[in-house]
Amino acid sequence: MGLSLLSWFLSMENAFGAAIFLSAILAYRTFSPSSNNLPPGPKPLPIIGNALQMPTDQMEEVFTEWGAQYVQKPGTETILGDVVYARVFAQPMLVLNSLQAARDLLDRRSAIYSDRPRFVLLSELFVIYLFLVPRLPYLSLKYDNFRMGWSSASTHYVCLLLVPLYAHLSLRPSGPRFRKHRRFINQVFNHRAVAAFRPLQKKETIILLEAMSQTPDSFVDHFRRYAAGTILKITYGYDVVSVDDLFVQLAERAGTLTVEAGSAAANMVDFFPLMRQASCICLKYRTTNIRGNIRHIPTWAPFSTFKIKALECRKAVEAMMDIPFEQVKTDMRSGTAVPSYTSTLLDDHRDSDGSIAPEDEEDIKGSAGTLLAAAEDTTIASMHTFVLAMVLNPHEFKKAQEEIDMVVGQHRLPNLDDRPSLPYFDCVLKEVLRWSPMVPLGMPHRLMEDDFYRNFYIPKGTIVMANIYAILRDCNEPDVFRPQRYLDDETLPDPLGVIFGFGRRICPGRHLAEASYWTMAAAIVSAFDISKVLDEHGNEVGNPKYEFTHGFVRPPDACPYLFLFFYYFIHHSRSHPKPFKCSIKPRSSNFSNIINQARLELDS
Numbered sequence: 202m203g204l205s206l207l208s209w210f211l212s213m214e215n216a217f218g219a220a221i222f223l224s225a226i227l228a229y230r231t232f233s234p235s236s237n238n239l240p241p242g243p244k245p246l247p248i249i250g251n252a253l254q255m256p257t258d259q260m261e262e263v264f265t266e267w268g269a270q271y272v273q274k275p276g277t278e279t280i281l282g283d284v285v286y287a288r289v290f291a292q293p294m295l296v297l298n299s300l301q302a303a304r305d306l307l308d309r310r311s312a313i314y315s316d317r318p319r320f321v322l323l324s325e326l327f328v329i330y331l332f333l334v335p336r337l338p339y340l341s342l343k344y345d346n347f348r349m350g351w352s353s354a355s356t357h358y359v360c361l362l363l364v365p366l367y368a369h370l371s372l373r374p375s376g377p378r379f380r381k382h383r384r385f386i387n388q389v390f391n392h393r394a395v396a397a398f399r400p401l402q403k404k405e406t407i408i409l410l411e412a413m414s415q416t417p418d419s420f421v422d423h424f425r426r427y428a429a430g431t432i433l434k435i436t437y438g439y440d441v442v443s444v445d446d447l448f449v450q451l452a453e454r455a456g457t458l459t460v461e462a463g464s465a466a467a468n469m470v471d472f473f474p475l476m477r478q479a480s481c482i483c484l485k486y487r488t489t490n491i492r493g494n495i496r497h498i499p500t501w502a503p504f505s506t507f508k509i510k511a512l513e514c515r516k517a518v519e520a521m522m523d524i525p526f527e528q529v530k531t532d533m534r535s536g537t538a539v540p541s542y543t544s545t546l547l548d549d550h551r552d553s554d555g556s557i558a559p560e561d562e563e564d565i566k567g568s569a570g571t572l573l574a575a576a577e578d579t580t581i582a583s584m585h586t587f588v589l590a591m592v593l594n595p596h597e598f599k600k601a602q603e604e605i606d607m608v609v610g611q612h613r614l615p616n617l618d619d620r621p622s623l624p625y626f627d628c629v630l631k632e633v634l635r636w637s638p639m640v641p642l643g644m645p646h647r648l649m650e651d652d653f654y655r656n657f658y659i660p661k662g663t664i665v666m667a668n669i670y671a672i673l674r675d676c677n678e679p680d681v682f683r684p685q686r687y688l689d690d691e692t693l694p695d696p697l698g699v700i701f702g703f704g705r706r707i708c709p710g711r712h713l714a715e716a717s718y719w720t721m722a723a724a725i726v727s728a729f730d731i732s733k734v735l736d737e738h739g740n741e742v743g744n745p746k747y748e749f750t751h752g753f754v755r756p757p758d759a760c761p762y763l764f765l766f767f768y769y770f771i772h773h774s775r776s777h778p779k780p781f782k783c784s785i786k787p788r789s790s791n792f793s794n795i796i797n798q799a800r801l802e803l804d805s
């Protein structure tokens with residue numbers, strides 16, 4: 202039977218038929234969407250996929266290079282390498298290197314591209330360990346002791362300030378509670394509503410200028426104070442006095458500890474399906490009320506250092522969330538609360554008997570903590586980058602100053618009403634954001650169902666990153682700092698439409714952030730001369746260079762397992778200039794009059 206089949210198949214006629222059949226299959230596979238037709242990308246190795254090719258530093262640059270390198274021609278259409286696919290162990294990922302691709306997928310298909318990846322580490326890793334704990338007689342640990350605090354009932358959130366602390370809004374799967382948080386935040390931070398914060402931004406700007414005139418070398422601290430001062434006032438009605446304030450310190454500590462606890466090794470659970478499953482089982486297990494204390498963990502126990510750090514971290518994050526929140530509640534009870542995001546939402550969610558559902562309370566607390574975390578570091582990074590750009594490009598600084606002088610004069614500070622009359626200054630601000638975007642890879646989205654794009658198959662669960670850095674380099678001479686490009690070519694995408702991300706996950710604080718950026722930068726250009734520091738021989742000192750660090754994350758030497766790059770990938774989300782010195786001097790003896798005048802205007 203077998204032989205006769207073979208001879209049939211080999212007969213010339215049928216071989217010809219089979220060839221047509223095979224060609225048809227081949228053509229189908231080549232030209233039609235299919236699960237084998239993945240987007241181009243570096244060749245994966247068995248099991249580990251592209252783990253070894255993954256960059257551990259300057260990822261956005263490497264992903265941009267991949268874009269040029271991995272080009273495919275599906276059908277007749279030539280696809281530029283703007284969509285690059287890679288796989289790390291079982292985790293598929295897609296990098297979008299063009300605005301077109303980011304808009305097509307993250308904006309137009311945002312219904313399925315708005316999930317966040319699930320990061321076991323920051324919220325659930327410890328339960329794996331705990332799965333074993335109840336079985337060990339000397340260990341009795343409460344599940345909650347092992348979560349790092351960011352995964353409370355409110356939405357998972359990638360904390361931009363501290364490190365992406367994927368536990369609240371930003372990591373929350375797209376769903377009803379994610380939408381609830383976005384609704385809360387949009388209510389207060391929508392385009393129209395943020396106009397109410399202008400007096401606060403003005404007040405903080407005056408404080409910033411005064412501080413910069415007194416201790417110019419600490420300019421980054423002064424930006425920190427501005428950022429904390431605005432967001433803490435808006436969120437909790439709290440007046441920041443200095444960066445040493447309790448609430449500011451709480452946020453700093455939570456961030457630092459989260460990074461330390463976020464050891465790379467722990468993130469392996471995200472790559473190994475088995476461990477992921479174990480984590481899920483353990484999550485269900487968490488309802489078991491296991492009591493205990495971290496001190497009982499023996500030092501030889503696997504991950505014990507990590508767990509101790511994690512507990513510390515959890516406490517810090519909880520303190521950051523709880524203390525300001527409880528303060529607002531106390532003030533509300535005593536009738537001394539200043540209207541704020543938190544107090545308004547608490548009032549809105551009060552039942553007729555004055556009580557608030559625990560879930561609502563948890564959501565209000567979580568989203569408030571999220572705002573504090575998200576706003577601070579990005580605001581600092583934008584201003585830090587602005588100052589670096591001005592130091593390195595003195596002629597552009599002068600041009601911006603001349604325009605402001607011409608329109609505003611030198612006797613008052615510019616305000617947002619002047620913005621339409623300062624087109625060149627606006628271009629300078631855009632160019633700074635293009636030159637070094639604060640969040641170069643945006644924040645990761647997760648595809649919620651299988652999809653096809655330009656005939657390519659993109660599997661469900663793929664982590665999708667918009668390469669904001671690459672998108673903004675799609676112009677002539679991208680390395681050159683040239684604000685004029687925006688006046689010469691109106692088709693260039695406005696960085697303000699790119700740096701805040703895409704789709705349903707677009708940064709909800711963007712209107713506030715944009716207004717703060719403009720207000721601070723305009724006031725600084727108007728009030729100060731900024732330049733390089735020269736020593737007595739006229740040599741440049743202070744090291745201002747186009748060099749950036751990424752967030753709080755330490756370089757790979759801190760990571761014992763190179764293949765666990767993903768930790769870095771996700772956490773390399775923010776870009777700050779490397780520390781540098783510059784000279785910042787008030788432009789005129791009129792400086793204090795201008796400040797006094799601005800104060801008077803504010804009080805009137």
Ligand code: HEM
Nearest residue numbers: 370371575576579583640643644701702703706708710714
């Ligand atoms: C220059 C300043 C800022 C930049 C560059 C920035 C950038 C971003 C980016 C790229 C994302 C991710 C968007 C995406 O997933 O596609 C994001 C998310 C977020 N940002 Fe901002 N941001 C800034 C300031 C702020 C401020 C001032 C606030 C709060 C008032 C804020 C609150 C948030 C929140 C809550 C999210 C999470 C949204 C979600 O996951 O649904 N951001 N931001």
